[in-house]
Amino acid sequence: MTKQPPDDLYLRYMAAFRAATAHTADCPACQAGQDCAPGAPLHERLARLQDAYRARQAKQRRR
Numbered sequence: 001m002t003k004q005p006p007d008d009l010y011l012r013y014m015a016a017f018r019a020a021t022a023h024t025a026d027c028p029a030c031q032a033g034q035d036c037a038p039g040a041p042l043h044e045r046l047a048r049l050q051d052a053y054r055a056r057q058a059k060q061r062r063r
Contacts, residue, residue, distance in 0.1 A: 009056065013049040020046040 020042045029036040035043055 009049070009053055013046075013053045016042070016046040016049045 020039075023039050023042050024030040027036055027039055030039040030043070
């Protein structure tokens, strides 16, 4: 059995999740649902990557 290469999109999605989660854990504004200046790009990146990953998953299920 050959090992498949890592899924780059999934790895980037999980890295963005970890970054956003770590930031939110220490940021009262983000915890209240109000993105702060440093947190907004982290959450936006996570949302974009999550959308891309879910879209790809949905496309693969339709095949």
